[in-house]
Amino acid sequence: MRQTIRGLVVSFLAALVAASPAIAQTVKIGFITTLSGPQGIIGEHMKNSVELALDHLGRKVGGLDVEVIYGDDQVNPDVGKRLADEMLKKHRVHFVSGVIWSNVMLAVAPTVTQAGTFMIGTNAGPNELAGKMCHELFFTTSWQNDQTPEAMGKYMSDRGITGVYAMAPDYAAGKDAIAGFKRYFRGKVVAEVYTKLGAQDYQAEISQLRAAKPKAVFVFYPGSMGIQFLRQYDQAELRERIPVFSVYTVDEISLLTLKEAAEGQWETRYWSPDLKNEANQRYVADFRKKYGKAPVFYGAQSYDGIMLIDSAVRAVNGDLSNKKGMIAAMRKADYRSLRGKYTYNVNHFPIQNFYLLKAVPGSSGELEMQIQRTVFENHKDAYYQECGMKW
Numbered sequence: 001m002r003q004t005i006r007g008l009v010v011s012f013l014a015a016l017v018a019a020s021p022a023i024a025q026t027v028k029i030g031f032i033t034t035l036s037g038p039q040g041i042i043g044e045h046m047k048n049s050v051e052l053a054l055d056h057l058g059r060k061v062g063g064l065d066v067e068v069i070y071g072d073d074q075v076n077p078d079v080g081k082r083l084a085d086e087m088l089k090k091h092r093v094h095f096v097s098g099v100i101w102s103n104v105m106l107a108v109a110p111t112v113t114q115a116g117t118f119m120i121g122t123n124a125g126p127n128e129l130a131g132k133m134c135h136e137l138f139f140t141t142s143w144q145n146d147q148t149p150e151a152m153g154k155y156m157s158d159r160g161i162t163g164v165y166a167m168a169p170d171y172a173a174g175k176d177a178i179a180g181f182k183r184y185f186r187g188k189v190v191a192e193v194y195t196k197l198g199a200q201d202y203q204a205e206i207s208q209l210r211a212a213k214p215k216a217v218f219v220f221y222p223g224s225m226g227i228q229f230l231r232q233y234d235q236a237e238l239r240e241r242i243p244v245f246s247v248y249t250v251d252e253i254s255l256l257t258l259k260e261a262a263e264g265q266w267e268t269r270y271w272s273p274d275l276k277n278e279a280n281q282r283y284v285a286d287f288r289k290k291y292g293k294a295p296v297f298y299g300a301q302s303y304d305g306i307m308l309i310d311s312a313v314r315a316v317n318g319d320l321s322n323k324k325g326m327i328a329a330m331r332k333a334d335y336r337s338l339r340g341k342y343t344y345n346v347n348h349f350p351i352q353n354f355y356l357l358k359a360v361p362g363s364s365g366e367l368e369m370q371i372q373r374t375v376f377e378n379h380k381d382a383y384y385q386e387c388g389m390k391w
Contacts (some may be wrong), residue, residue, distance in 0.1 A: 027061040027313055027320065028069065029306075030087030030096040032080055032108060035072035038198070038224035041253055042100055042298050043072070046122065048291055049299030050097075052283070053306035055290075061306070062313025069093065075100075075198065077107035084111045094320050095120055097305045100222075100298070102126040102145060102172035103197075113137040118312075118326070122305040123298055125349065126172045127179075131386030134347040137323070139330050141304040141337075143270055144349045144381035145173045146180025148247045149220065151268035151354035151375040153185035156216070156245055162187030163215035165242075167205065169225060170194035177220035177247060183382060190214050200228045206236050217244045227254045234261040250359055252296040255367050263367055265359040270352050271297045271339045272371050279336040294368070300338045311335040331391065343378075347387035351378050 031050055033043035047070060060066060069091050071083035080099065087093045088111075096112045097120040099105045105124035112119040113135040121129075121140035129135075130144045156164065166181060166189055168174030178192055191212055195205060209217065221229045226249035233239060239261075250258065250265040252273065273284045273294055283303060287295040308330055315329030316322040331344050342352040354376040362368040 026065045026067050028067050028091055028093040029309065030069045030071065030091060030093040031098040032071045032073050032083050032096065033098040034075055034100050036074060039075055042223050045253065045296050045299040046098060046302040049295060049303040050306055052287055052290060053303045057310055061310045062318055064313065064318050073104050077104050080104035081107040081111050084108045088112065088115050088117060093117065095309055098122050098302065099124050106172060109138055120305045120309060122302040124173065127176050127383050130347050130349050130381050131383035134387035134389055136327055136389060139308065139348040141308055142301040144383065145176030146183065147379060147381055148268050148354060149177045149180035150184045152218065152245055152247050153181040153183060155268060155356055155375050157184060157186040161216050164189050164218050165191050165209055165212055165214035166218045167193045167195065168220040169197040171197045174220060181218055199225060202229045202232050206233060210238065214242060217242055219244060219246045219249055222248045226250065227257050230258055230261055251369065252294040255359060259367065262359045267357045267369065268354055268375055269297060269357055270354050271300045272355060272357055272369055274370055275339065277340045280338040283338050304337050307335045345380055345384045346389050346391060347384045349381050349384065351380050353377050354379055
């Protein structure tokens with residue numbers, strides 16, 4: 001009789017456990033970025049913003065303990081894919097996030113989503129992932145690559161500028177950038193020049209540009225590429241003769257090095273440190289306090305990525321097996337984004353505002369990027385209709 005009762009109790013408890021949702025004790029997030037080489041400063045900003053987001057969440061995500069595993073992709077798609085595989089199989093992460101470079105993202109995102117794991121991008125937005133390769137487990141807290149250049153193309157068209165020389169690195173995002181620029185620029189593009197990804201010497205290209213005698217230049221050169229291009233362009237004494245309009249080239253990282261070589265530079269962006277909302281003002285102040293410098297958009301997007309994950313885990317009460325519930329929660333973008341309120345398109349890319357910024361002296365006398373006006377309101381990317389998701 002005792003054995004029978006004991007057997008019934010054991011069976012009952014086993015059935016109860018099986019019927020209960022599997023609540024994880026720790027949320028595991030794999031965060032892939034670039035932490036070495038000339039572009040490592042970008043990854044440092046992203047990592048620092050992840051850590052600040054966790055500080056603001058009390059070192060919890062969705063109320064659960066959290067572990068973040070960082071990986072350095074070295075700007076190499078093969079390394080990025082290997083890191084993703086390791087995070088999935090060895091660390092058994094629930095989310096993979098980060099990724100600066102579009103060629104790396106195109107290797108990482110399918111690896112993650114095909115394994116049934118969430119990929120939360122916080123920078124790269126290649127057109128393929130917004131269109132035919134969209135996936136219910138892929139979300140981004142940044143933008144689709146074309147969108148920011150589209151805003152600059154519109155601004156330059158509104159100014160009646162024509163005869164533009166366009167330049168970008170020769171990789172997925174560079175091609176998206178120029179495609180986006182041309183989509184809204186109505187003037188003449190006199191040349192499209194693609195340079196080696198990561199190049200630091202632009203003397204030959206600047207000589208060719210000078211010989212072409214364009215009326216203006218449009219460039220997309222993130223990180224150290226932008227610093228070197230603009231420094232060499234300034235040294236060539238062309239800034240006053242042929243103005244440069246850029247995207248993701250002059251930012252809170254490059255301003256520290258470029259200084260007066262960037263004064264008056266125009267950029268378009270979806271985010272800026274001077275956006276007036278409570279969450280952003282707290283982020284900027286606390287980032288400065290913790291790290292002694294201004295944050296940059298790479299970091300703002302990464303902070304938002306952690307907050308998006310937190311909103312999803314919280315919505316399902318920590319049940320990380322409830323992926324449909326987390327997808328539904330993330331589609332609502334129900335968290336306090338640093339850009340202010342935004343919505344998700346069917347492809348899980350943000351519908352958001354884009355602004356014109358200018359590098360001007362701030363109250364401290366140092367140059368800073370400040371919003372001049374709104375170029376687009378609630379701007380959708382150009383590829384969402386190619387996405388097969390319906391919701």
